[in-house]
Amino acid sequence: MSTPLRTSYPVPVEDLIPAGRSLAAELGEVPSQNRLMKHLRVGKDKAKAVHAALIEERTADHAEDHPETRLHSVPDPDETTTESDTTDTPSEDAAEEFLQVTPPTAPVPARRKGWLSRFPRLTRRGGISPADEPTTGAESGNEMRPVRSWPVLLLALPAFVAVWSGWVGLGELTGFGVVHPLPGIADEFTINSAITLPIGLETYAAFALRVWLSGRVPATARRFAMISTLTSLALGALGQVAYHLLEAAGITRAPWQITTVVACLPVAVLGMGAALAHLIHTRENGSH
Structure with a gap:
């Protein structure tokens, strides 16, 4: 039995004809193109050329012996394939032409894959290459420089002074004042409880x-942080407004409604802080 040709270099059609002739002698008939493709390990074009040469030789030999008959090749029933199957097999000539014309494509970086990874033929056949993608300054090789946060300190300093003085002043108008937190232990130690508000x-x-803005906590904790942040900022703004209105009106004692709300703020802050700390360390499934 003849052995198929094994080589890493393209074999000319003339060198493939003897192997095809040997296969035809074993089968007793001209093998089909598919059989030649598998046996000779070549593409469709070269298998077609070898098949035509074998047909021509067999026709010439048979015409000398039996001029009244004509020889035709019969495809093997078990190796009959559809046209779509044969066209899917790339020929060696087409592969060589593609490698000569198309330069090798650089590997797609991990940050540029995206939707192109779903369509590999676009980059393989020259339709779209990763180099043609629009890139931002960060992707073009420029290093990202962090934004300086020290200006926030300048912004926070005057705001801290205004907020601190407003809460302390409102606390004094609502009953907060100097207390002795350690009676019998350190009687001389005093503290103004109004500072607990700011x-x-x-x-x-x-x-x-x-x-809320970190994005590193469970969704429940993030939602609670968002609501409580907006609530705290709103209460802080209302507290500043209330203090300045009372101070402008010359009122030395706040109405009971304002006193009630201000007195409940330390308890509300304690509850929101404890709840948020608990939600941060709670997973989505409810386990710790």
Whole structure:
């Protein structure tokens, strides 16, 4: 039995004809193009050329012996394939032409794959290459420089002074004042309880805002942080408005409605802070 040709270089059609002739002698008839493609390990074009040469030789030999008959090739029933199957097999000539004409495409970087990874033929056959994609400054090789945050300190300093003085002043108008937190232990130690308002409410608002915008917490915690941030900022703004209105009107004691709301703020801040801390460490499925 003849052995198929094995080589990494393209074999001319003239060198393939003897192997095809040997296969025809074994089969007793001219093999089909598909059989030649598989046996000789060549593409469709070369198999077609070898097949035509074998037909011509067999026709010439048979015409000498039997001039009244004509020889035709019979395809093997088990190797009959559809046209779509044969066209899917790339020929060696087409592969060589493609490699000579088309330069090798650079590998697609991980950050540029995107939707092109779903259509590999676009880059393989020259339709669209990753180099043609629009790139931003970060992708074109320029290093991303972090934005300086020190201007926030300049912005926060005057706001801190205004917010601190407003809350402390409102606290004094609503009953907050100097207390002795350690009676019997350190009687001389005193503290103005009005400072608990700006420290508690504004600090929680800043912390909840960071949790909301971080994107590193569960969805439940992020939603709660968003709602509580907006609530804290709204209460802080209302507190500043109330203090300045009372101060402008010359009122030395706030109405009971304002006193009630201000007195509940430390408790509300404690509850929101504890709830947010719990939600941050709680997974989506409810387990810790």
